[in-house]
Structures are given as C-alpha cells and as structure tokens.
Amino acid sequence: MRVLFVCLGNICRSPTAEAIFRQRLRAAGLDARVSVDSAGTGDWHLGKAPDPRTRDAALRRGYDLSALRGRQVGVEDFSSFDLVLAMDARNLSHLQSLLPAAAPAEVDLFLRRYGLEPHEVPDPYYGGEQGFEQVLDLIERGCDGLLAEVEARLCT
Secondary structure, eight states, rough: EEEEEEESSSSSHHHHHHHHHHHHHHTTTTTOOOOEEEEEEEEETTTTOHHHHHHHHHHHOOOOOOOOOOOOTTTTTTHHHHHEEEHHHHHHHHHHHHHTTOOEEEEHHHHHHOSSSHHHHOOOOTTHHHHHHHHHHHHHHHHHHHHHHHHHHTTT
C-alpha cells in the first residue's frame, strides 16, 4: 500500500504527516508493507528541507524530518499511490483538478476522512510556534485514524 500526504509547499504539514505516519507504521510492524511520501502542490521548495520551525517542533516529539526534501505532486502520483491525502480544501481542490479520470488513487481530505474536527490542518507557516504544535496534534490524531484504516485494508 502507498500513501501520499499533500500540502501547499511540502515544508510544513505534509512532511510532518509523512514522518509521523512512518513512525506509526514502524511501531505497528507495517513499515515493510506500506510506503509513505509527501509532496506539495506548489513548486517553491523543490529539494529543500522542511521549515526549521517544523523540524524543531517535530523533533521535540521524537519525529525526525531531517532527511525529507520537498517535491511537487505530479499526475503520475495518482497511479503510484493508493491514497492521496490533502491537508486542506484548497490543496484537495488542486489535486482533484489534476486527477486523471481513470486514476486508481483515492483522493481525500486527510482529517475529514477520519471524522476529525477541524477538517483541515491549518498552514502554520505565517504564524507562531503554537501553530506548529497544533499541526502536530492534528496530524497525530489523523495518523491514528489512517493507521486503523491501513490495518483493516491489509488484514482483509
């Protein structure tokens, strides 16, 4: 199974989700059966490391984002991934506009898919430190729901 997380620039929310979900998969013993990646709808940060504030906040909770680098989502991702999960409605709309008619990927809003409120992970880029903490809180909850879905899919 393959999961792709998508935000705007691939330097805050989606790499955070990638790192958290990778850790959840390792803890569940599923890391060999599920691959995870992240991407942005924009191209401003191609090849760049996640935002330093994102890396610092994540590291305080035990998530290492240092090896991750920004990339832009492409049409081929809809054939390469089973789940493409957007962090907010704006990025979901962008993904849906790129989605080929016959693509097998399921494209959805990450938090909404698991019945969580709020439905969107807010972009912390222009805010203070608390915004990065809120992103971690929301993504951790979302990854718990995603892990339950993945476990159910792989066990059927």
